[in-house]
Amino acid sequence: MDLRYTDAQRAFRAEVRAWLEAHVPREPLPSFDTRDGFEAHRQWERTLCDGGYAMVVWPVEYGGRGCDLVEWLIFEEEYYRAGAPRRVNQNGIFLLGPTIMEFGTPEQKARFLPPMARSDEVWAQGWSEPNAGSDMANIQATAIRDGDHYVINGQKTWASRGAFADWLFGLFRSDPGSTRHRGLTFVLVPLDAPGVTVRPIAQLDGETGFAEVFFDDVRVPVENRLGPEGEGWKVAMATAGFERGLMLRSPARFQATARRLVELARARADRVPAALRDEVVRCWRDAEAYTLETYRTVSRLLAGGRIGAEASLNKIFWSELDLRMHETALEILGDLAELSREAPAAEGVGEWLDGYLFALSGPIYAGTNEIQRNVIAERILGLPRG
Amino acid sequence: MDFRFEDEHRLLQETLATFLEKEHPPARVRALWETATGRSRELWARLAEIGVPGLLVPEEHGGLGLDEVAMVLLQEECGRAALAEPVISTAAVAAPLLRELGGSAAARWLPAVAAGEAIVAVALPGLPFVSDLHVADLLLFGERGRLRAIAPGAARATAQPANDPSRRLFSVEADPDAGEELARGEQADRLLADAFARGALAAAAQLVGVCRRLLDLAVSHASQREQFGRPIGAFQAVKHMLADVAVKLEYARPQVYRAAWSVARAAPLRDLHVSMAKDAAGQAALFAARRALQVHGAIGYTWEHDLHIFMRRAWSLERAYGRSRLHHDRMVRAVMEEGVPIGPGATFGGESS
Numbered sequence: 001m002d003l004r005y006t007d008a009q010r011a012f013r014a015e016v017r018a019w020l021e022a023h024v025p026r027e028p029l030p031s032f033d034t035r036d037g038f039e040a041h042r043q044w045e046r047t048l049c050d051g052g053y054a055m056v057v058w059p060v061e062y063g064g065r066g067c068d069l070v071e072w073l074i075f076e077e078e079y080y081r082a083g084a085p086r087r088v089n090q091n092g093i094f095l096l097g098p099t100i101m102e103f104g105t106p107e108q109k110a111r112f113l114p115p116m117a118r119s120d121e122v123w124a125q126g127w128s129e130p131n132a133g134s135d136m137a138n139i140q141a142t143a144i145r146d147g148d149h150y151v152i153n154g155q156k157t158w159a160s161r162g163a164f165a166d167w168l169f170g171l172f173r174s175d176p177g178s179t180r181h182r183g184l185t186f187v188l189v190p191l192d193a194p195g196v197t198v199r200p201i202a203q204l205d206g207e208t209g210f211a212e213v214f215f216d217d218v219r220v221p222v223e224n225r226l227g228p229e230g231e232g233w234k235v236a237m238a239t240a241g242f243e244r245g246l247m248l249r250s251p252a253r254f255q256a257t258a259r260r261l262v263e264l265a266r267a268r269a270d271r272v273p274a275a276l277r278d279e280v281v282r283c284w285r286d287a288e289a290y291t292l293e294t295y296r297t298v299s300r301l302l303a304g305g306r307i308g309a310e311a312s313l314n315k316i317f318w319s320e321l322d323l324r325m326h327e328t329a330l331e332i333l334g335d336l337a338e339l340s341r342e343a344p345a346a347e348g349v350g351e352w353l354d355g356y357l358f359a360l361s362g363p364i365y366a367g368t369n370e371i372q373r374n375v376i377a378e379r380i381l382g383l384p385r386g
Numbered sequence: 387m388d389f390r391f392e393d394e395h396r397l398l399q400e401t402l403a404t405f406l407e408k409e410h411p412p413a414r415v416r417a418l419w420e421t422a423t424g425r426s427r428e429l430w431a432r433l434a435e436i437g438v439p440g441l442l443v444p445e446e447h448g449g450l451g452l453d454e455v456a457m458v459l460l461q462e463e464c465g466r467a468a469l470a471e472p473v474i475s476t477a478a479v480a481a482p483l484l485r486e487l488g489g490s491a492a493a494r495w496l497p498a499v500a501a502g503e504a505i506v507a508v509a510l511p512g513l514p515f516v517s518d519l520h521v522a523d524l525l526l527f528g529e530r531g532r533l534r535a536i537a538p539g540a541a542r543a544t545a546q547p548a549n550d551p552s553r554r555l556f557s558v559e560a561d562p563d564a565g566e567e568l569a570r571g572e573q574a575d576r577l578l579a580d581a582f583a584r585g586a587l588a589a590a591a592q593l594v595g596v597c598r599r600l601l602d603l604a605v606s607h608a609s610q611r612e613q614f615g616r617p618i619g620a621f622q623a624v625k626h627m628l629a630d631v632a633v634k635l636e637y638a639r640p641q642v643y644r645a646a647w648s649v650a651r652a653a654p655l656r657d658l659h660v661s662m663a664k665d666a667a668g669q670a671a672l673f674a675a676r677r678a679l680q681v682h683g684a685i686g687y688t689w690e691h692d693l694h695i696f697m698r699r700a701w702s703l704e705r706a707y708g709r710s711r712l713h714h715d716r717m718v719r720a721v722m723e724e725g726v727p728i729g730p731g732a733t734f735g736g737e738s739s
Contacts, residue, residue, distance in 0.1 A: 258728070281722065377628060
């Protein structure tokens with residue numbers, strides 16, 4: 001055990017910090033779930049990519065920097081410390097990217113990773129369907145082989161970033177006679193292909209963060225299949241592991257929120273009751289615990305380990321922590337907490353309300369926390385299946 | 387940056403785990419409850435062969451010369467086995483305290499501690515009770531600004547029977563001129579603060595082990611006990627109760643391991659890290675105890691069932707070396723008043739680079 005950064009890691013931190021200080025936009029960008037905000041975030045991603053920081057753990061040839069996972073955590077810490085924009089292409093760079101790295105052919109890596117790094121192609125997720133939510137193995141949308149193409153029919157829903165994204169990755173049933181986890185194939189679909197209809201859905205915050213996507217005889221070349229035909233479930237589970245386990249929600253994000261929460265409570269120290277102050281400190285501590293656990297996971301991965309079912313422990317922990325932090329902040333804000341961002345009396349309040357609305361989705365997306373608890377019980381603890 | 391333990395420390399942990407599983411099952415815990423001392427010199431000697439009491443004793447005094455990072459792995463196994471022997475007071479607290487004092491006290495006692503021939507009880511300021519005084523060969527008696535070595539017979543001790551029959555507690559008073567003074571003033575206070583940190587860390591590590599055991603017991607019961615024609619662990623309500631325990635355990639652990647690193651290196655934020663660990667592990671173990679009892683139902687509420695052995699360990703260790711509330715308050719002071727560095731990058735001191 002050695003819980004110190006090396007000189008090289010310290011130097012990397014300093015370099016990232018200096019670059020971010022010089023490049024992070026002074027004014028926050030508009031939400032990426034609006035048309036203008038989406039494009040503004042795409043521009044920011046290009047700036048990041050030109051600086052070599054789009055996805056530091058990727059090999060240089062794909063637009064990355066060849067860093068290890070500790071350096072990735074350092075990058076994330078500096079990124080959130082600098083208050084840099086949210087990552088509009090997170091579905092791509094954090095979820096699909098690592099999956100392509102693991103399952104993709106050399107041609108697929110060369111084709112998809114560089115434009116993903118630059119956000120020339122922004123990705124939406126296509127997992128859920130109207131009748132396949134928590135029960136994802138009930139997928140009905142089909143991708144039927146026709147020569148050197150798949151013909152896709154059916155519907156996906158809750159496709160995050162679907163309203164403005166360029167591409168969608170998802171699971172489709174390639175064997176029409178199959179059921180459950182068998183006979184599914186992981187396919188990459190351009191959203192401008194003939195036969196694709198995208199219908200944006202306004203979320204709880206009023207913005208179009210996700211969409212329904214309809215497929216009507218959409219033809220996609222076989223080269224867009226990731227992993228073997230019929231093995232899509234396995235590929236998707238790897239993606240879900242990245243999502244729940246490590247990449248999507250790096251600890252720095254929650255440490256940044258925890259710091260804001262502590263600062264909020266410090267600024268109102270004379271008015272914050274002891275019980276709330278206690279909760280603030282517990283939130284801070286849990287953000288630290290999440291950080292420690294992530295560094296521990298990274299140590300394990302660097303030594304050749306893999307992320308398995310324990311990703312479900314993480315997902316529950318960060319999503320519930322995020323919600324608690326925002327609930328605690330709104331409690332501290334008291335009567336102001338019902339104000340929206342534009343209210344004259346609402347300085348600094350709107351951010352917490354926006355964050356709260358977003359945090360409410362945490363226990364739902366990336367697999368509901370109830371599903372995660374089932375996974376923990378059955379696959380980590382070994383309890384009998386229901 | 388590497389969070390993994392050395393292979394040799396893991397090996398030592400496995401050796402101890404195997405030994406305790408074989409030689410210290412719940413039946414042994416119950417048998418010891420019925421003895422006058424509640425302790426076994428024979429068991430202590432066997433633990434000394436593995437190297438437990440001498441783990442932190444320097445090699446020149448016959449110990450293994452290892453640090454707290456290795457120690458927490460062993461304490462975890464002691465907790466898992468509900469071992470009542472004084473592995474916290476003698477091995478984790480007294481041994482390094484004597485080591486730091488050096489001189490004749492170290493030379494006189496450390497070889498005997500490492501050999502399993504001497505048990506040392508420790509009284510720390512702020513803690514109301516001393517454990518294991520009845521089997522101790524030496525009492526290290528700490529007060530504000532003063533540390534003395536006192537023969538256990540020379541102190542006035544009153545036994546304070548505890549809810550956990552494994553705990554043997556005493557309130558202790560000593561005449562002002564009793565024993566031999568080892569340190570005073572700031573030096574004494576620093577040594578006693580170090581001792582408290584080590585004790586709290588060891589208790590936190592034991593709590594992680596207790597938590598693991600409680601979870602294992604509950605999983606095992608839920609997998610075997612059938613109602614409505616299937617194991618109760620197949621019901622989501624039961625699954626989710628135990629999944630929550632697994633989450634708490636998973637996130638207490640790295641806090642304990644990081645605290646071990648900070649204690650071993652006397653890091654500037656050591657006390658904060660220890661308090662985070664003790665609070666997290668204590669809360670995880672108390673939570674595990676509640677959930678495990680609920681999963682067991684009425685059978686878990688009996689004296690015959692072994693569950694309460696481990697519940698009582700959770701309760702008593704949560705109190706030992708500062709209960710959760712004390713450690714929580716130390717976190718509150720550090721974060722809200724003392725302005726420790728917080729936010730992204732601060733965890734391992736990246737902020738200051």
